[in-house]
Amino acid sequence: MPSVDNFEIRETPVRNLEDGEVLRKTVYLSLDPYIRRLLSTEESRWSPMPLNATVGGDTVSRIVASRHSDFSEGEYVLCGDGWQEYGISDGGGLNKIDPDLNPKSLAIGAMGMPGRTAYGALLDIGQPKPGETVVVSAAAGAIGSLAGQIAKIKGCRVVGIVGSDEKCQVVTKELGFDACVNYKTAKLSAALKEVCPEGIDVYYDNVAGTVLEAVLDNIRGGARIALVGLISQYNANGRPAGPNLEPLLANAATIKGYHGVPSKTLENFQHDMGKWIAEGKIKVLEHVVTGLENTPKAFIGLFTGENIGKLLVHIPD
Amino acid sequence: MPSVDNFEIRETPVRNLEDGEVLRKTVYLSLDPYIRRLLSTEESRWSPMPLNATVGGDTVSRIVASRHSDFSEGEYVLCGDGWQEYGISDGGGLNKIDPDLNPKSLAIGAMGMPGRTAYGALLDIGQPKPGETVVVSAAAGAIGSLAGQIAKIKGCRVVGIVGSDEKCQVVTKELGFDACVNYKTAKLSAALKEVCPEGIDVYYDNVAGTVLEAVLDNIRGGARIALVGLISQYNANGRPAGPNLEPLLANAATIKGYHGVPSKTLENFQHDMGKWIAEGKIKVLEHVVTGLENTPKAFIGLFTGENIGKLLVHIPD
Numbered sequence: 168m169p170s171v172d173n174f175e176i177r178e179t180p181v182r183n184l185e186d187g188e189v190l191r192k193t194v195y196l197s198l199d200p201y202i203r204r205l206l207s208t209e210e211s212r213w214s215p216m217p218l219n220a221t222v223g224g225d226t227v228s229r230i231v232a233s234r235h236s237d238f239s240e241g242e243y244v245l246c247g248d249g250w251q252e253y254g255i256s257d258g259g260g261l262n263k264i265d266p267d268l269n270p271k272s273l274a275i276g277a278m279g280m281p282g283r284t285a286y287g288a289l290l291d292i293g294q295p296k297p298g299e300t301v302v303v304s305a306a307a308g309a310i311g312s313l314a315g316q317i318a319k320i321k322g323c324r325v326v327g328i329v330g331s332d333e334k335c336q337v338v339t340k341e342l343g344f345d346a347c348v349n350y351k352t353a354k355l356s357a358a359l360k361e362v363c364p365e366g367i368d369v370y371y372d373n374v375a376g377t378v379l380e381a382v383l384d385n386i387r388g389g390a391r392i393a394l395v396g397l398i399s400q401y402n403a404n405g406r407p408a409g410p411n412l413e414p415l416l417a418n419a420a421t422i423k424g425y426h427g428v429p430s431k432t433l434e435n436f437q438h439d440m441g442k443w444i445a446e447g448k449i450k451v452l453e454h455v456v457t458g459l460e461n462t463p464k465a466f467i468g469l470f471t472g473e474n475i476g477k478l479l480v481h482i483p484d
Numbered sequence: 485m486p487s488v489d490n491f492e493i494r495e496t497p498v499r500n501l502e503d504g505e506v507l508r509k510t511v512y513l514s515l516d517p518y519i520r521r522l523l524s525t526e527e528s529r530w531s532p533m534p535l536n537a538t539v540g541g542d543t544v545s546r547i548v549a550s551r552h553s554d555f556s557e558g559e560y561v562l563c564g565d566g567w568q569e570y571g572i573s574d575g576g577g578l579n580k581i582d583p584d585l586n587p588k589s590l591a592i593g594a595m596g597m598p599g600r601t602a603y604g605a606l607l608d609i610g611q612p613k614p615g616e617t618v619v620v621s622a623a624a625g626a627i628g629s630l631a632g633q634i635a636k637i638k639g640c641r642v643v644g645i646v647g648s649d650e651k652c653q654v655v656t657k658e659l660g661f662d663a664c665v666n667y668k669t670a671k672l673s674a675a676l677k678e679v680c681p682e683g684i685d686v687y688y689d690n691v692a693g694t695v696l697e698a699v700l701d702n703i704r705g706g707a708r709i710a711l712v713g714l715i716s717q718y719n720a721n722g723r724p725a726g727p728n729l730e731p732l733l734a735n736a737a738t739i740k741g742y743h744g745v746p747s748k749t750l751e752n753f754q755h756d757m758g759k760w761i762a763e764g765k766i767k768v769l770e771h772v773v774t775g776l777e778n779t780p781k782a783f784i785g786l787f788t789g790e791n792i793g794k795l796l797v798h799i800p801d
Contacts, residue, residue, distance in 0.1 A: 375729055388743075394732050408725030412692055415711050415741030422739045424732030426705075 168402045168470060169206065174222075174463035181253050189238045191228035191246060191254050191261070196459070196480040197275035198224065198466050199309070200373075203401040222466075223249040225275045227264065238263075243271050245279070250462050252482055273444070276477040277313055277451045282440050283433060284395060285313035288425035289371055291432040292393035297322030299368035300387075302359070304378050305398060306347065307334035307452070309477035314371045315344050316449045323369070326362050328355070328378060330472040337475055342450055355381035366390075374399045380410035383420075390420040402470055452476025457483060485719045485787060486523065491539075491780035498570050506555045508545035508563060508571050508578070513776070513797040514592035515541065515783050516626070517690075520718040540566040542592045544581065555580075560588050562596070567779050569799055590761070593794040594630055594768045599757050600750060601712060602630035602688075605742035608749040609710035610686040614639030617680050619699055622690035622715060623664065624651035624769070626794035631688045632661050633766045640686070643679050645672070645695060647789040654792055659767055672698035683707075691716040697727035700737075707737040719787055769793025774800060 184190055202224055205216045216223055226249070230242045235258050238244070243264040248254040264274045276282065295301050301318040305311040306327025315338070318325045327338040327347040335347040346362040348355065359367070359381060366387030372379055376399030382392070400407045414420065443449040454474040456465040462480050469478060501507055519541055522533045533540055543566070547559045552575050555561070560581040565571040581591045593599065612618050618635040622628040623644025632655070635642045644655040644664040652664040663679040665672065676684070676698060683704030689696055693716030699709070717724050731737065760766040771791035773782040779797050786795060 379729075394729055397730055397733065400728075400730075406728040406730065409727045409729045410725070411717075411723040412696075412711055412726045412739065412741070413714055413717075413723065415739060416714065416743055417741070419741050419743040421741075422729065422732060424729070424734070424736050424738075426733055426736040 169203070169463070169467055171463045171467070173206075176460060182255070184232055184234045184255065186234050188255055188257055189230050189235045189261070190232040191244060191248075191256060192231045192484075193226045193228050193246075193248070193252050193254075193459070193482050194243070195227040195272045195275060195455075196224060196250060196462065196482065197226065197280075198462070198469060198478040198480060199281070200396055200398045200401060200469050202466070203470065204397075221249045221251050223247065225280065227271045227274050228254070228261075242266075243268075243274075245274050250459065252459055272453060272455075272477075272479055273451065275479070276309060276453065277444060277449065278437070278440055281309040281477060282313055283428055283436055284425065285310045285371075286317055286436050286440060287428055287432050288393040288395045289314045289317050289369075291429050292421075292423045292425060293318075293369040293371060293391050295321045295323045295369050298324070300324045300326065300363050300365065301369040301371065302326045302328065302363065302367050302382055303344075303371040303373075304328040304350075304382075305373035305396070306338050306342075306344065307475045308373060310395065311371065311373050312338070312342055312452055312476055313449065316342055316443075318369070318371075319343055320443060320448055326359070326367075328359075328374075334472075334475060337452070341452070350378055350381075356384040359385045369393075371395065375409070376400055376407065377410075383410055383412075383414040386414055386418050386420050388418045388420075390418055392420065392422040393425055394422055395425045398470065453479055455479045455481050457481050486520070486780070486784055488780045488784070490523075493777060499572070501549055501551045501572065503551050504574055505572055506547050506552045506575065506578070507549040508561060508565075508573060509548045509801075510543045510545050510563075510565070510569055510571075510776075510799050511560070512544040512589045512592060513541060513567060513779065513799065514543065514597075515779070515786060515795040515797060516598070517713055517715045517718060517786050519783070520787065521714075538566045538568050540564065542597065544588045544591050545571070545578075559583075560585075560591075562591050567776065569776055589770060589772075589794075589796055590768065592796070593626060593770065594761060594766065595754070595757055598626040598794060599630055600745055600753055601742065602627045603634055603753050603757060604745055604749050605710040605712045606631045606634050606686075606688055608746050609738075609740045609742060610635075610688060610708050612638045612640045612686050615641070616685035617641045617643065617682065617704075618686040618688065619643045619645065619676070619680065619684050620661075620688040620690075621645040621667075621695050621699075622713070623655050623659075623661065624792045625690060627712065628688065628690050629655070629659055629769055629793055630766065633659055633760075635686070635688075636660055637760060637765055643676070643684075645676075645691075651789075651792060654769070658769070667695055667698075673701040676702045686710075688712065692726070693717055693724065694727075700727055700729075700731040703731055703735050703737050705735045705737075707735055709737065709739040710742055711739055712742045715787065770796055772796045772798050774798050 244261040303315040373396035375397040561578040620632040690713035
């Protein structure tokens with residue numbers, strides 16, 4: 168588990184712009200669990216971030232000065248510069264955000280990576296059919312909260328797994344899930360059996376580990392499991408064991424890792440998600456922390472269950 | 485691990501036939517690893533066999549007396565009566581074997597369940613493409629030896645995993661695999677990296693456990709893993725942990741359990757397998773033990789690596 172001592176804030180002067188450059192200021196910084204996996208020297212398929220470098224991550228930024236013909240002061244851009252307040256760019260790595268998008272934070276939330284991941288992995292791997300039972304872990308998180316709501320829109324019965332009773336309330340009362348289980352207080356396998364008496368058809372997994380094992384106890388024939396995150400083990404030393412896979416055999420079930428974006432699945436993502444949010448069919452939950460200096464603490468909170476919804480750091484002017 | 489003391493041979497008289505019944509005699513008894521899973525009181529998705537009952541299993545049997553109009557003395561039938569020499573049936577559960585099939589043992593081998601499992605799981609889940617690298621565990625076993633040869637026919641580079649150097653020789657020299665690794669003497673993950681430098685596209689898994697984990701270290705993007713057997717853990721107490729699933733994420737890889745027979749995939753099974761055997765493209769390896777009394781010892785040998793190819797008990801007249 169990281170601690171705030173592992174991070175350090177450094178102030179350096181912002182140099183003057185040259186021709187063809189812009190100065191951007193971070194307005195919202197996205198904090199996502201997968202970043203933890205990169206802050207590690209453990210052998211991994213992901214390239215670790217170098218020590219003493221700026222921690223990476225997506226931001227919503229505003230152009231505050233421009234000597235670049237494509238960018239004007241006041242425009243908003245999506246950027247991957249990570250945990251810093253200002254950055255200079257020649258335009259590379261900046262993607263303009265639709266001026267009509269409101270709030271702009273949606274660009275790194277429901278309309279951005281978390282939304283695409285929720286939509287893409289659920290529809291591509293989960294393939295939920297009306298009437299099926301869909302279980303979502305980290306159901307109050309940025310991705311899980313969206314995946315569950317999309318499954319509801321697709322006509323499924325949706326059950327969340329979360330780590331607090333408060334989150335259970337949010338997931339069932341505000342997001343419209345049919346049921347929710349607090350894995351910290353319930354015997355998860357038995358609790359799932361109770362709320363999913365006919366078994367689980369689709370599991371949207373953000374956490375892996377023992378939660379996945381409890382779900383496997385309760386899958387139905389032909390179940391599809393989208394393995395999207397491994398939050399339960401991002402802070403582990405070495406590589407923890409996985410779940411016993413026997414239930415896959417008996418149920419001809421599938422586990423598939425989600426990595427990247429199958430473009431065909433996402434053809435309609437912007438349209439669908441925009442419409443669902445506009446119609447109120449999808450509620451977007453944001454957990455906003457203010458001030459760059461609070462970023463490390465907020466990031467650690469991702470692994471101790473502090474946030475409900477998308478965790479953002481807002482850096483005021 | 486079972487021992488021969490766990491089994492007992494009982495002799496009971498064979499009663500006279502009534503009208504509409506046949507008496508069958510077991511000629512070949514099929515011994516398969518999955519039967520071990522049924523000889524257990526561990527909670528499982530499979531129904532355990534009752535204590536003190538006859539152990540189940542497929543047989544090739546000959547009709548030795550008939551008072552049933554559909555069956556004649558001398559005909560061969562496929563039957564699921566298990567570990568016994570004679571059985572009486574009203575015809576239910578008996579399936580006639582093609583009189584032209586030679587040898588008749590193929591009905592419980594390459595042309596029967598093991599063949600269908602090799603063919604069905606490889607083609608349905610593995611979806612091997614020419615030039616891809618396919619790894620097969622328990623590659624000298626009844627199913628693995630067939631799965632690997634089918635993958636060769638499909639134009640793949642095929643690597644076996646086995647438990648002895650003798651099996652390595654058989655798999656590469658007799659069955660035409662491109663390479664083979666002895667997991668008992670090699671450091672498996674590193675050895676696979678050496679023989680599959682570009683990674684593994686398809687894994688046909690009969691064993692699960694640490695072998696699966698070593699394969700996961702070496703999968704390529706989009707890899708497909710057919711989970712067909714769990715030999716490594718059929719004798720375990722409780723439910724052992726599974727492999728760490730992180731490589732699935734990084735590679736958008738799939739693990740799917742094989743259970744039963746997707747009929748579309750098997751449309752051409754009888755035709756294809758019969759042709760491949762006739763043309764010598766598939767070599768059928770059989771390991772024949774003689775005498776019902778040797779069945780328990782032979783069965784235990786499945787888990788200590790005694791057999792090369794399909795393990796059969798032949799009961800002479």
